[in-house]
Amino acid sequence: MSVLHQCPFNSPRLVMNKVLSKSQHEGDGAVVRRGIGRSELPRLDPFLMLDYFSVTPPAGFPDHPHRGFETVTYMLQGGITHQDFAGRKGTIRTGDVQWMTAGRGIVHSEMPAGAGTHKGIQLWINLSAREKMIEPNYQELLSEDIPTAEEDGVEVKVIAGESMGLHSPVYTRTPTMFLDFTLNPGAELHQTIPHSWNAFVYVIDGEGVFGFQGCTPITSHHVLVLSLGDGVSVWNKSSNALRFVLIGGQPLNEPVAQYGPFVMNTQSEIEKTIQDYHYSKNGFENGKSWRSQ
Numbered sequence: 001m002s003v004l005h006q007c008p009f010n011s012p013r014l015v016m017n018k019v020l021s022k023s024q025h026e027g028d029g030a031v032v033r034r035g036i037g038r039s040e041l042p043r044l045d046p047f048l049m050l051d052y053f054s055v056t057p058p059a060g061f062p063d064h065p066h067r068g069f070e071t072v073t074y075m076l077q078g079g080i081t082h083q084d085f086a087g088r089k090g091t092i093r094t095g096d097v098q099w100m101t102a103g104r105g106i107v108h109s110e111m112p113a114g115a116g117t118h119k120g121i122q123l124w125i126n127l128s129a130r131e132k133m134i135e136p137n138y139q140e141l142l143s144e145d146i147p148t149a150e151e152d153g154v155e156v157k158v159i160a161g162e163s164m165g166l167h168s169p170v171y172t173r174t175p176t177m178f179l180d181f182t183l184n185p186g187a188e189l190h191q192t193i194p195h196s197w198n199a200f201v202y203v204i205d206g207e208g209v210f211g212f213q214g215c216t217p218i219t220s221h222h223v224l225v226l227s228l229g230d231g232v233s234v235w236n237k238s239s240n241a242l243r244f245v246l247i248g249g250q251p252l253n254e255p256v257a258q259y260g261p262f263v264m265n266t267q268s269e270i271e272k273t274i275q276d277y278h279y280s281k282n283g284f285e286n287g288k289s290w291r292s293q
């Protein structure tokens with residue numbers, strides 16, 4: 001094996017911090033493993049929250065608002081039906097993605113689509129001060145529209161950004177990469193990441209060696225915060241498949257004021273947002289009498 005292949009990066013990213021996502025209750029009876037947005041890892045600019053969720057009816061995420069950021073929901077098993085206060089409604093199923101820009105305001109419900117257990121990942125990405133109050137927008141990608149490549153035992157689904165020469169059609173207002181990798185036993189991966197972006201891994205299944213070859217394998221439901229650098233290397237030295245998402249984003253470097261599902265830059269903007277929501281103003285107009293069905 002060539003030296004180049006062992007370390008193709010000038011400044012390889014290493015695992016700087018490892019956080020186990022433990023189960024907690026959220027919404028109405030739903031269970032989430034919160035990786036980002038917990039005391040050990042309150043946020044990782046531009047990311048505000050990462051939940052690995054599991055919902056079984058009647059549990060779900062009934063009517064609630066958002067302002068000032070984007071939510072990305074990626075289904076791993078089953079489906080979630082969303083309904084919002086502007087009459088938009090849809091179901092995303094295994095492998096589908098909903099990239100929702102809450103902007104100035106969305107009120108919606110996110111509920112399991114049918115019996116059984118429904119699983120996925122929800123990521124919250126902050127918007128810059130300049131874009132917090134933009135019109136809400138949805139980008140929905142069906143599983144078959146997500147660029148997928150496979151090479152030497154490595155499969156990638158490019159949900160945002162680019163990998164293995166493939167580009168996602170998703171428009172990211174805050175520049176973001178979101179890659180879903182599966183490595184067969186014995187496979188290795190070397191993925192470039194823009195140098196100054198914050199990046200992390202969430203291990204979904206199996207165990208992998210991240211950063212450099214000599215590291216201890218890391219098991220599922222850990223968040224691995226990567227140091228800065230030009231890329232990350234991963235090895236699957238186990239006898240089972242390894243699945244993880246690699247997520248990176250350009251930091252906004254702006255002040256963050258958060259009150260639950262409202263994320264602004266200052267406390268006075270948060271107080272304004274609470275009033276807007278309460279009085280159904282400035283983007284929350286449709287919320288006056290709306291209830292999900």
Ligand code: FJE
Binds near residue numbers: 026122
């Ligand atoms: C929310 C409580 C919540 N993680 N993962 C408070 F439960 C939520 C919320 C979610 C959520 C929804 C899905 Cl589909 C998946 C989630 C939290 O809806 F937004 C606040 N503020």
Ligand code: FE
Binds near residue numbers: 064066071108110
């Ligand atoms: Fe929501």
